[in-house]
Amino acid sequence: MSKKFTERLGFFLLAAATFLVLLFLGVILFDIFSKGAGVLSWKFLSQAPRQGMTEGGIFPAILGTFLVSVITVIFAVPLGMFAAVYLHEYARPGKVTRLIRLAIRNLSGVPSIVYGLFGVVLFVQSLRLGTSVLSAGLTLGLLTLPWTITACEEALKTVPKSYREGALALGATKWYAIRTNVLPYAIPGMLTGVILGLARAAGETAPILFTGAAFFLPSLPKSIFDQFMALPYHLYILSTQHHAIDKVRPIAYGTAMVLLGLILMLSFSAIWVRYRYRQRMKG
Amino acid sequence: MERPIAMQLEDTLMEAVRGKSKAKAFQDTRKKRLKERMIEKFFLLNGLLAIFILGGIFTLLFLKAFPAFREIGFWQFFGGAVWNPNAYGTPQYGILSLIVSTLMVTLGALAIAVPLGVACAAYISEAASPKAKEILKPGIEILAAIPSVVVGFLGIVLVNPLLARIFGISNGLNALNGSILLAIMSLPTIISLSEDALRAVPRSYKEASLALGANRWQTLARVSVPSALSGIIASIMLGMGRAIGETMTVLMATGNAPALTFNFLEAIQTMTATIAIELGEVPYNTPHYYALFVIGLVLFVMTFLVNLVSDLILQKYQEVER
Numbered sequence: 001m002s003k004k005f006t007e008r009l010g011f012f013l014l015a016a017a018t019f020l021v022l023l024f025l026g027v028i029l030f031d032i033f034s035k036g037a038g039v040l041s042w043k044f045l046s047q048a049p050r051q052g053m054t055e056g057g058i059f060p061a062i063l064g065t066f067l068v069s070v071i072t073v074i075f076a077v078p079l080g081m082f083a084a085v086y087l088h089e090y091a092r093p094g095k096v097t098r099l100i101r102l103a104i105r106n107l108s109g110v111p112s113i114v115y116g117l118f119g120v121v122l123f124v125q126s127l128r129l130g131t132s133v134l135s136a137g138l139t140l141g142l143l144t145l146p147w148t149i150t151a152c153e154e155a156l157k158t159v160p161k162s163y164r165e166g167a168l169a170l171g172a173t174k175w176y177a178i179r180t181n182v183l184p185y186a187i188p189g190m191l192t193g194v195i196l197g198l199a200r201a202a203g204e205t206a207p208i209l210f211t212g213a214a215f216f217l218p219s220l221p222k223s224i225f226d227q228f229m230a231l232p233y234h235l236y237i238l239s240t241q242h243h244a245i246d247k248v249r250p251i252a253y254g255t256a257m258v259l260l261g262l263i264l265m266l267s268f269s270a271i272w273v274r275y276r277y278r279q280r281m282k283g
Numbered sequence: 284m285e286r287p288i289a290m291q292l293e294d295t296l297m298e299a300v301r302g303k304s305k306a307k308a309f310q311d312t313r314k315k316r317l318k319e320r321m322i323e324k325f326f327l328l329n330g331l332l333a334i335f336i337l338g339g340i341f342t343l344l345f346l347k348a349f350p351a352f353r354e355i356g357f358w359q360f361f362g363g364a365v366w367n368p369n370a371y372g373t374p375q376y377g378i379l380s381l382i383v384s385t386l387m388v389t390l391g392a393l394a395i396a397v398p399l400g401v402a403c404a405a406y407i408s409e410a411a412s413p414k415a416k417e418i419l420k421p422g423i424e425i426l427a428a429i430p431s432v433v434v435g436f437l438g439i440v441l442v443n444p445l446l447a448r449i450f451g452i453s454n455g456l457n458a459l460n461g462s463i464l465l466a467i468m469s470l471p472t473i474i475s476l477s478e479d480a481l482r483a484v485p486r487s488y489k490e491a492s493l494a495l496g497a498n499r500w501q502t503l504a505r506v507s508v509p510s511a512l513s514g515i516i517a518s519i520m521l522g523m524g525r526a527i528g529e530t531m532t533v534l535m536a537t538g539n540a541p542a543l544t545f546n547f548l549e550a551i552q553t554m555t556a557t558i559a560i561e562l563g564e565v566p567y568n569t570p571h572y573y574a575l576f577v578i579g580l581v582l583f584v585m586t587f588l589v590n591l592v593s594d595l596i597l598q599k600y601q602e603v604e605r
Contacts, residue, residue, distance in 0.1 A: 003501070006500055007498045007499060007501075010500040010503070010504070011406075011499075013402060014410060017402035018419065020399060021399060021422075022422055024470075031440075032433065032437075082325070082326055082329035083332060085326050086327055090326050099334060100330050100334060103336075105594055106587055106594075107337050109524045110583065110587075111527070111528025111529070111582055111583070117343075117344065117576060117579045118344070145336070173319050174319060175318075199428055202430075204431075205431065206555070210563055232432040235433070236535065240439070240535055252436065256436050260433055263430060264425065267424065271421060
């Protein structure tokens, strides 16, 4: 084989592999959206399931996912932001900082079902929060914390050092410099990370299986101490646990489409915020 | 970065000039410093939180798994291949078959995802035009954003009938199905981190190779990939960690039959799926409940080790680069 031929063949194979990966993505998106679009309607989005979930809509699942996400954000964002400020603005290189970073990287690798176990013991049993919106939201908050910290730190990294030094040179205290000259410029970047973390949390199923998600509820949750229905869990039930799986397949597709659409919308808005932000930092 | 003492003294003087008594000005400066230190401590506490949570997860898992070791016995878990906690008479808690199942789908996933992922990363970093990159990179991000439950759903409705037809079997919910889905789940991790590693290879290496008369393929295969190898291996380890811990896809697509098998066309049940299926059914604080925490502990330790190794590889590689 000539060298020229090997080179051509090699790069052809790389392109083929890349094409295959894109094909996976294309098939996933096409299948869900083409088959889910048929059941999508205002009724589907605004009504509760009826007749043993074979008819009606998925509104309680949408609401449940929304409520849990709110708890997740309220819990994870401030903690993640503070930790990032510590790591990027205050921490000096040393054993403690290395250990914190190691812990963050390892936390992001802990399986989601293990977070579920942890949530059951800590929030449901020990803190007596029961299986509830609150327990599930806190569990998902823990799960997203390492991503939030990393994203917020990345955002802090993009703020030029001169901004801090300028404030310090004028006699500002360290905290004043951070508050007025660093955080305002890092907020858009942090927002990107928060939205991406939220998109991940909204699609997670394993951590909420035992911390609050319910198979079916006749009424909407009245407080954060009630159980809830959630989009990903609803999809899981409709595709594996339902007594008439073939009959509810269209509803399952519709649920999958709403869930995927929600997450793609969040992801795109994060990518858009990041793009705008980069343009601004350049200009 | 602490503010120099001279600067703080100056603050004090300035306050004094503004008409405050010297003593009062000194007191104010001290108050300010105290406040600054309190703020720093507050942020430190938030930083330490990550360590507390990681330690907390391990401690709670261990505390809940410990009664199982005492009541059921350590060797019941790691010496037995039969997992049947609901058996009438003597329940059996052997987790070997579950561990084998997890390793099977993980290795199957890596067999698919590693060649594909590394090739895709090489294409993005070495061959793709800037325009193509603008499509490819967000594409990978979107693939990463797809929830595992949606991938599992497609395992049931798409991969399942496909495998059944190709292999002439009645049911396509098996280890191969799980492997394919896990490969899709771990591809984004492998691609984006491998691409980072390839991009970090100094340009001068490639230029030297090209100047010596090597073509682009030889440069990629013999210079770029070997220099980025530790980063690529670390990305594979991280992808592996993800595959081991993935729950919903394997729960939905592998058939969930806890039996010891090495056949990819048979139904299996992974560790994660076992917890997901059974934790909802068992009453709290029973031997079966504790046994599920043993599985959780094993999972935690496995992923922890995988992540730690990839971390060590990455650190070594960064040191070499500097």
